[in-house]
Amino acid sequence: MTGRGTSMTVTAWRNLWRNRRRTLLTLSSIAFGVFLAVLFTAMQDRNWTDMINLAARIGAGHVTLQHVEYLDAPRLSKTVQGTDSLRVVALAEPGVTRAVERIAGQMMLNTAWESRGAGFIAVDPDVEDTTTFTVLGAIVEGEPFTSANDGGLILGERLAANLGVELGDKVVYTMTARTGEIVSGLARVSGIVRTGAPSVDGGLSLLPIDAVRTVLGYAPDEATQIAVFVDDQRKADRVAERLQAGVGPGVSAHPWHEIQRELAAFIALKVGGARFMEALIAVLVAAGIFNTLFVSVMERLREFGIMMAIGWSPGRLFRLVVLESAWLGVLGLLSAALITALPYWYLATKGIDVSGITGPTTTEVSGVAMPATFRVGIFPEHAVVIAVAALVATLLAGLYPAWKAGRVDPVETIKLV
């Protein structure tokens, strides 16, 4: 030690351990606070990402290319032309993994004994799979379409029951063409899907895209939307912006939250609540740190008086206490990393099955089923924000005690003679 000499950093470190129990308790509170914040945020990051990806795979992708008026007036007359070239443009964007064309709208389903209104999505079975359209993986009876011109119809389980149809039964579907004319097609029930989401199972049907094009009189490269998928849902806004610039007039590019507004509002509400909770945790942790540092400073007023008497400046004393709080912050983060690693790993890889809590009926938001297993997966930038916030909170909590240390009156504190 004599070789190194005095150092502010070392002095602050040693001061930290003068009351070992108090320091350990404070480190525990920082570590526990960060632990909670990380798991809380990681659970949300993962949960919302899963829901957004699921919404994209049920509906219209992370980014949707469609007629500029389709969002406000979703009619089958609002189509986009040249879907093949639009898909090429979309796939050229960094981060875009898939781009598929679809026709989506409303129709009437009629059987000999029942009529029901339902939503439909017409898909191309040659380019779609469960990574672009989750519902295809929920077929519990029958088979997927074999071609884009397949004469089949896939119904939600409850919708089929309401129509009173089974596999192989004929159904006439009726739509409004772009001319305003009512047009019809005939299909046989070729599949039944069960997703667990009531709005899907009770109100959605699937058709092969070319069959619908024929009924509606669409061109071979005409559809109501192109669903674009990205490798990270957070890129949706950026991709939508760039695509908007590249697709030309008449077509608009919407990120998922403009299409799935209910889901976006739900997530925004939950995220807002989570931020409030995180802020509350930060305040509680900061209060604990403040208490530790303040008591520590008040116990050392005489010592600070001595230090000031022998020439330490108020600024140097201020910096010493700030360094002590910085050490607390750094050690608190290291402790947090230690206690968070194992639970995080478990929750990231295994998760917690919450189906016992939610019951047999899956909760859904905007047609998107909430995951039955909670897993965690924090975005790296959120982990950085939590770490920086913990450090900043620690430093802020140390400012007043540090100022107090720098304001010590040597005469009052040491009573020299």
Add this chain to the structure above:
Amino acid sequence: MIADGNSAIVQLREVTKVYRQGAVDVHALRGLTFDVAKGEFTAICGPSGSGKTTALNLIGALDRPTSGSVLLEGNDLSQLNRRELSSLRRDRIGFVFQAYNLIPVLTAYENAETVMWVQRVDVAERRRRVMELLAAVGLEGLEDRRPAELSGGQQQRVAIARAIAAGPAIVLADEPTANVDSETADRLIGIMERLNEEQGVTFLFSTHDPRVMERAHRLVRLVDGNVDSDERRR
């Protein structure tokens, strides 16, 4: 006693200090006037309440007089701001306290070094000076011990080394022998005498200890906040 202005390190002129204690004004100093010249080994003695503490606080730039002036090396302390007073204490004044008052988390070496450290003295120079001083006060081999691992006498020797390490104009020593046994007290006084004689360090003590009074080169007796006698032995 007023010294020749050129050799006086400390000059007190008609200094008064009034403390307010509840509704009562306590007159700690009543027009105190005396000088301390460079190289002196002076003790201030007197009964409790005579003003010894107050005088040392004022000379040490820790407090301000109610009236009169305190000059250190010609600088009127009342004219200096908080930062300037801090710099003055760091660079020109050494303190030795009755209760040692070492920084508990620093080793003997670091405590002795701390004033030079805040002065930003070069590391090698600090090391040379501290090792020399710790040897001078008989603490070789104990450099890495913290205050809690040292006896009272050893701690006070570290405090003396700390006080003189940065080459102050004067060392103010508050009852430096009050908390140690007589043998240790003799040794401490001897160390300070030697530093005074060999290195020309100026010492000003506040003391009740007859041994310190006996060996002081000059003895200033305060009574009721003023000089009652000023006896120069050498």
